[in-house]
Amino acid sequence: MDLLLLSAIAKEPLHGYAVVEAIREASDGALDLAEGTVYPALYRLEGAGLLASSWTTVGGRRRRVYRLTRRGRARLERERKEWQAFSSAVQAVTA
Amino acid sequence: MDLLLLSAIAKEPLHGYAVVEAIREASDGALDLAEGTVYPALYRLEGAGLLASSWTTVGGRRRRVYRLTRRGRARLERERKEWQAFSSAVQAVTA
DNA sequence: TCCGCATACTTTGCGTTCCGAGGTATTGAA
DNA sequence: TTCAATACCTCGGAACGCAAAGTATGCGGA
Secondary structure, three states: OHHHHHHHHHHOOEEHHHHHHHHHHHOOOOOOOOHHHHHHHHHHHHHOOOEEEEEEEEOOEEEEEEEEOHHHHHHHHHHHHHHHHHHHHHHHHHO | OHHHHHHHHHHOOEEHHHHHHHHHHHOOOOOOOOHHHHHHHHHHHHHOOOEEEEEEEEOOEEEEEEEEOHHHHHHHHHHHHHHHHHHHHHHHHHO
C-alpha cells in the first residue's frame, strides 16, 4: 500500500482522489483502491513524516495535495527494494 | 499466503513444520513464516477443501501430512494467475 | 430549475490476517 | 541430564483494507 501511494505521489504531487485515479489508470484497472483505504493511509504517511500536504481550492472544490518529503523519497527507495525482494522470493517459491 | 502454502505442498505432500522449512529454503531465507501463521492457515485450507491431511508417525514424532485435493490444484492455478496479475500491476504503478 | 452525477474529503465499524508468545511432547546429542 | 531440534496447538493483539454512510460543491442535461 505505502509503496503504491508513495510511487504515485513521487511522479507528481496529487490529492487523495487523484491518487486513486492515478493508480487505477497506471495499473490498467487492476488496482482500484477504496477511498476508505487511501485517505487513512495518507494521514498515516503524513503523520510518519513521509508526506506533506497543503490545501488548495480548484473550481470551488477543496483539495488536499500531497507531496513527498525527503524522508518520503528515502522510504520509497526502501519500499521498492523490499517489494522486489519479496516479489522475487514469492516467484522462487511458487515457480 | 495461500499461494505459498499450496505451492509448497503441490511439489510434494508436507507436514506443517516442513512447509515452513520448504518455503524458507526455496526463498533463500527471505520468507520465514511463523508457526502461528502456518498452522491456522493449513486448517483453513483444509476446511475449505483445498487440502487433505493424514497423521503419520516418524521416529516417534507425529506428523500431520497435507496433500492437495483436486480443488486445491485448481485453486493453486487461480492463485498463481492472480499473483501474476497483481505483481504486474504493482510493477506498472511503481515503475 | 432541479435532479443526478462526478468530484472530493471524512469517519466508523467489521472481518481477516499475520504474528508473537506461550504451551505440550518426543527424540537425540552433548 | 540437560538442551536443541522437531512437531504440533492456541490465544490475543495489532494492523490493515474495505464497505458504507455522511458532507459538500460544481456542472450538465431534462
